[in-house]
């Protein structure tokens with residue numbers, strides 16, 4: 001049994017919540033699953049914009065930030081990072097980790113990636129060999145979204 005409070009998450013915010021209550025930008029544990037072999041999977045929502053508030057991320061913003069998250073999480077959590085995906089509702093990202101579910105560790109790594117983006121000179125993997133829509137990127141817009149997420153850094157875990 002995984003003790004989510006021990007990992008730094010408020011247990012009442014874990015799982016599926018009424019989307020009308022969600023705050024953003026925020027970092028929220030969606031699920032924690034212990035596998036029979038003893039390893040654990042953690043699904044985390046990085047919510048950038050409030051749901052149904054008419055403030056959706058553009059496809060270009062989602063795409064470029066996704067590339068930065070992919071590069072950064074592979075580099076900084078190579079043993080634990082499993083995958084990143086964009087939310088179809090255009091309000092954030094799904095992150096999956098194996099055997100790393102500590103809220104502050106995950107937040108610290110995300111902060112490092114978002115801060116590092118401010119010094120980046122290009123969107124990672126934005127080339128024809130590594131991306132399925134390589135022209136649809138914006139370094140400037142990705143950086144702006146990163147700054148927006150960072151403005152609420154101290155309250156990220158206050159997700160609803």
Ligand SMILES: [Zn+2]
Pocket residue numbers: 063067130131132133134
């Ligand atoms: Zn791509």
